[in-house]
Amino acid sequence: MEQQHWLQKVEANTGGVPDISCDSLLLTRRIMQYTREGIVIMDARGRVLEVNPAFCQHCELDASTLLGRHLTHVSKGLHNGRYYRRIWKRLQYQEQWEGEVEQINRHGEVATHWLMLRLIRDEAGLISHIIGIVDNISRLRQSEERLSFLAHHDSLTGTANREFLISWFNRISMALATDEQLALLFIDLDRFKPINDGFGHGVGDRVLKALAGRLQKMTGDNEIVARIGGDEFVLVWRDIDEESQLFERAGRLVEALEAPVRVDHHELSVGASVGISLYPLHGLEIETLLRYADTAMYEAKSRSRSHISLFDSHSFSRLKQRTRLAQEVREALEQQQLYLEYQPRITLQHQTLPAVEALLRWHHPVLGVVMPNVFLPAARDAGLLGRLAEWVCTEAAAQLVEWRQQGWSGRISLNMSGLEPELEQLRILRLLDRLREQGVSPADFELELRSDFIMRRSESLMRVLTAFRDAGTTIYLDNVGHGRFRFDTLKSLPIDGIKLDRGLLSDSMDEFDRAVIQSLLALARTLGLTTVACGVETQAQLALLRQYGCQQVQGALVASPLPPAQVPSFIPALAE
Known part of the structure; x- marks a missing residue:
């Protein structure tokens, strides 16, 4: 008898005599058929009595399959029994609950729904029914994740932006061992502007994306690459024990950036100058390390052979003189x-x-x-x-x-x-x-x-x-x-x-x-x-x-x- 439709039982109890209550229930049932949100009506134990078409669509099951099943067994969810027990406990104390639930859809993808539950009590104060309203918010969640990504990453290259670089560096530096250091590489592309001006911004953008991809391949776990200017990138490397190891790795990076980028029928070679500063040897704040690495990069750019320069005491003296002269x-x-x-x-x-x-x-x-x-x-x-x-x-x-x-x-x-x-x-x-x-x-x-x-x-x-x-x-x-x-x-x-x-x-x-x-x-x-x-x-x-x-x-x-x-x-x- 419980697997009969809830509204059908109400109609039977009224003897089919039309009254205001019956008309309201019929109208409610019609509205349920057309609403975008999924609606489910359950008994006091959480077994499905009535669903609308939208709920069937969200669950990817038809009504006949859903009736009589417990709500937690409706679909292949990603939550354990403890999660649903907390929901039930909240319902008992507060009469309602709302939050996110996730399930695996037929394509094997995670679908996120916003579920609202409310208890209905009879005249004696006992729970008679549970009403649930569900809406698929997967696209909304994807949009939020996309906006969060764009807020912290460069929209063209997909690399981190300056804001995320700073927050990431502050977190990672606090977690380092006492004898561990970081290498911050300031990279300026040497011949990018002529490409951008001569071949157009479309070609220039494709070159930047290709070079950013090469930089990302040069970074490992717990390392980062960020674009902080038009043709300026910053890399942060870990596990740098010796200077010779650092220069060898940086040399491979420069070689990777020197290799031509093919865009349509053009083979475009850019190249780069790299300045390096070390944490904590040269400073504890990332803004300081960026300024020192930038100074070292200009040293590298002025050289005819090596395109890599490590910040040192001479660079510091020149930076101090430049800062003083600027004033x-x-x-x-x-x-x-x-x-x-x-x-x-x-x-x-x-x-x-x-x-x-x-x-x-x-x-x-x-x-x-x-x-x-x-x-x-x-x-x-x-x-x-x-x-x-x-x-x-x-x-x-x-x-x-x-x-x-x-x-x-x-x-x-x-x-x-x-x-x-x-x-x-x-x-x-x-x-x-x-x-x-x-x-x-x-x-x-x-x-x-x-x-x-x-x-x-x-x-x-x-x-x-x-x-x-x-x-x-x-x-x-x-x-x-x-x-x-x-x-x-x-x-x-x-x-x-x-x-x-x-x-x-x-x-x-x-x-x-x-x-x-x-x-x-x-x-x-x-x-x-x-x-x-x-x-x-x-x-x-x-x-x-x-x-x-x-x-x-x-x-x-x-x-x-x-x-x-x-x-x-x-x-x-x-x-x-």
Whole structure:
């Protein structure tokens, strides 16, 4: 009799006479047929009396199979008897219970349901029925897990993000044995930006995902890889007993990143520079270790052979100096400690002085003369590159006004080495306003940019350079022969000339070196570009450049950098 439908029993007890109670029950039964939530009505012992279609769907059983079965035996659950006994105890004391229950569905997957139970008592206060409402929240739970994953991981590569790296490191470092150390590797991809700019962000993203996969293969249990910047990753390794073991493993990592990544029909090689700091030797806080590893990474990037550097006392000294200089660069601007020197550049054919190159210097009150390669990284840390660029333009423009009054008619070439990142910001176009405010024309100036930088051809940089050229400013590609250089890219760059790097003119030049110089000069001549050779120091070098058709030269053979007062009276002269 208990396996009859509950509502059928109610109807039988009323004798089939329609009344308000019967109509309400019939209406309730109809509503149950269409509701999305599964509804089950049980007797006082938890045996099923009535179910709706949604409950059958959740349990993956039909109604005839469910009737008379105990609720805990309805499906293959993941909970033991103790779990259900706790639910029953809660029901007895609080009249209701709700929470998650899990079962294995027909596909072998875990399905999560939200179950609500409520006791129904009769007039005597005894339990007559138990009503359950169930809803499948598997998709909701999956969404929550996905959101949690995205909150702690990089959406592109699937690696940890900076926030999760920090929390993970704090947990793992607290659990280390007293003699155990961690190695934190700061990885900067060396040639990723040209790929991203040259082939598009779609290709760049696929390269990043491939390289992130290689990094994950280089990490073991209880280790982590995180992406903390556009092309910057951090790895944390454990079980590092010896320095030689660490460098051997890091070497394999660099080799893995050097291997080409195939995207469509392209084979793209990136490579990386790696800086390493150690816990607890170099610090206890992860932010400190990140800063030290970043410093070591820049050391590795400056080397021609090894791409791996371990933070040491020398790195620490350089970091301290860089931190101190970052604080003092602002004072240098305010206290007029910066100044410009001017390197003459002459034509070989007529021995005229078409331009002088403005070179930024810092007269430090303690350190003496500090060169740009030392203090520009510090200025970048202090966020002052933009102000420095403006200062250089303003100072050079004011100097040109003074020289014009003295009858000098040459141009000033602004060496933007180290300041190029500012040029990618469209706000740098205000430099043109700085020139005009001083009463000079942008056509009286040249800009020199390193080939490593301009060869990337970023869209924002091209817009800036085009604006300068439209204003009449001449653009030179600097360091040609030393940095990144592509012949097919050269013809599409908005430039007017190239400057051969001083490294091409070594005393030990062989036939190959001469052939490179000759080829570069011939290519520039074909493209109608002005050619300048830097670092010319000997008559032999001068003769070679004349032979191959170089148009202009600068270097010690011409003159060392001059103070502003000597430029108007400088007389160009070269020995034949």
